Amino acid sequence: MNSSVATTHHGPASGLSRWLYTTNHKDIGTLYLWFSFVMFLTGGCMALLIRAELFQPGLQLIQPEFFNQMTTMHGLIMVFGAVMPAFVGLANWMIPMMVGAPDMALPRMNNWSFWILPFAFSMMLSTLFMEGGAPNFGWTFYAPLSTTYAPPSVTFFIFAVHMMGISSIMGAINIIATILNLRAPGMNMMKLPLFVWTWLITAFLLIAVMPVLAGVVTMMLMDIHFGTSFFNAAGGGDPVLFQHVFWFFGHPEVYIMILPAFGIVSEIIPTFARKKLFGYPSMVYATASIAFLSFIVWAHHMFTVGMPLVGEVFFMFATMLIAVPTGVKVFNWVATMFRGSLTFETPMLFALAFVVLFTIGGFSGLMLAIAPADFQYHDTYFVVAHFHYVLVPGAVFAIMAGAYYWLPKWCGNYYSETMGKVHFWCSFIGVNITFFPMHFIGLAGMPRRIPDYALQFADFNAVATVGAFIFGFSQLIFLYNVLHCIRKGRKASDEVWEGSHGLEWTLPSPAPYHSFSEAPQIK
């Protein structure tokens, strides 16, 4: 995004070194965003390969061994390579501008937290070419499948996870430091834009759980290479322990991927409803409650491992409870729209689709929380439908919405609204064709992570595959639109949107290389 740079007294270096050595929050944000888009396409290709194999019963394109590698890599890449870096990219770009700061609080660390990622993911992807193949035990890598029975490449996977974890933790520290220390005078906590609030809370979640992930992969490493038996029953270890530790990280991780999305949507809806966000304080409290609850629900992923009855009941109640603050958020968004003056530019379309489709994902989540019913849903396509609803039209749509919303501020030009709308409708239709039928095949009894299936699941699988290709290829429209916007879009005004609100819109478009050299005053 070269054109996003207005050369001030000291602008960016030129050439490759600008990107390698940069400590500028906008450059680093841009790097994160492009990185995540590349990962999104990579993980997307894997998803399409999976869907293509599942188009019909029987094995056509790939063998089970490779199929498992694809499901594993798809999950890992989308979670750690696409969604998380995209949010960090948005945070880098927007948080300093939103709180009235010149840059992130720890710019050099910022550079490092980004540049670790390409190495981590090169290492991860290189496993595909190793003897024995890439990790094939699912993105949840349950032991002992991922330890005693894993391919040799698991060691590289462990180191890649360590590197991603370090990157995330450093990113989170930076965000917290920026928000707590660099706010403009008068910007007190209860005036922070919601995107900043949700990220602040997300950053604390990251710091709390990434070390747990690091711990669990280290225990795996010890089991594999140093003769320990944390997860090996034959040596007196406990395979279920793995799941407890993993999901203690894993469930908050789910909220790490959705809270910033809540923040983005809470910025966009008021802009295009031309009305203040309804219930700002309750939005903040709801986010905090969700974050707190996210630590005490992990075992809802493990209802079938044979927990004692009290455990089941506790985790069922706690999980159902999360529906309350989540509901509050949805109700507040709807109340913001109610009696507003709505227009439907691309960011708003994505935000509205987010509200509806995320809520559908929330509904299936509520169903999954009912422990006895979960005995039927668990590990079926119903779960696959559920988490893809919250992650694709949830997190990914919110990222798209945010990208369209802020793109004119970043590069000083509008994207093409027509192309944006085409992209939206193709994605919207594609996503639903892909994932809605998965509810049906899941309820009808199709387990997840299988390369081939019984005949009664054939029709819906074929439909889902068609949807996946529609969704996948429509992302190229997005790519084209962004490139077009950077190079020759229509000049954007400083406010960009009629109903825009917040400090970032007081800066010129494109935003200058250093955001606020002098702190703005907040009334």
Added chain:
Amino acid sequence: MEKLLLGVSGLFLFSGRAHADWTVNLTKGVTEISREIYDLHMVIFWICVVIGFIVFGVMLWSVVYHRKSRGAKAHNFHESLVVEIAWTVVPFIILIAMAVPATATLIKMYDNTEADLDIQVTGYQWKWRYQYLAEDIDFFSSLSTPREQINNTQEKSTDYLLEVDNPLVIPVGKKVRFLLTANDVIHSWWVPEFAVKKDAIPGFINEAWVIVDKPGVYRGQCAELCGKDHGFMPIVVEVKSQEDYEQWLAEFKKADALKSQAAEKSWNLADLMATGEQVYSKACLACHQANGEGVPSIFPALKNSAVALGDEALHIDVVLNGVSGTAMQAFKDQLSAVELAAVITYERNAWGNKTGDIVTPAQIAELKK
């Protein structure tokens, strides 16, 4: 857009009711628990539908009537404590109302008291082992769909991927308790019609039970990713009336006795090779591959392998007792003496491994004792 969604969820409801055999919905199943779970599922589903209608309805209303192009002016309200409290408390109450029956069902499911029949279910990569604890019955159950169907060179049968060589057989109307564990990685034993899904975990014994009220054949699959052939380890349960069940027991024991007699007759190389090939494709091919070349770094080749060409005793030991801490399982209890002798002989003479050795069933029978 909301219209579309409502349409889609409407379709969900409609198809759920009108074409019950189109299977877009959960099965009601054939046990008391499975029906209760089905009811819970439907109740929570309808709660979601109602909330969805209200929320999406208001949204749709705003999208249609409060759009700027219609001249809508933004109103300036953005706070209301009463409303916030209301939409916190009401969902909370609904959830409690839902949690009560769910907990009741859960308590019933956890009633693992005395059963009429105990069966130990052990997950292996990629087959199930069933041991009837009170009877002397112990057998393995694995996929019987031919490879040709999976590779699309043969037409697929109706029960494609949901058929096994030896189904589990249980009596109708009796409380059958399953004790689940695993030999290698975690598996999960799932029969949707019983609403039983329980993980089979190495080193643990999990419990689950059923009382099935209708004789019939019920099919399920392993639900936990357990490696390469996770998609190919189905479960078939035949539920029989008490008389039929007892008859099956008797026949099973008779067949078992015949098998051990077979070990006593003398076998020549050709016969062993023929049987061995069958056993190999059933029990070993998934890992060591049809051509005996294995999968690099994961499953070793048997073609030209030091073990298959070297000392017979070592080869026999590997196959009978497995290699602990690897995917190579112990086949001692999985295969009969004849099958073991045949498959070992086969490995020592197939794919150009021309040792000419014969491992006899009698030799193995001796070791199995």
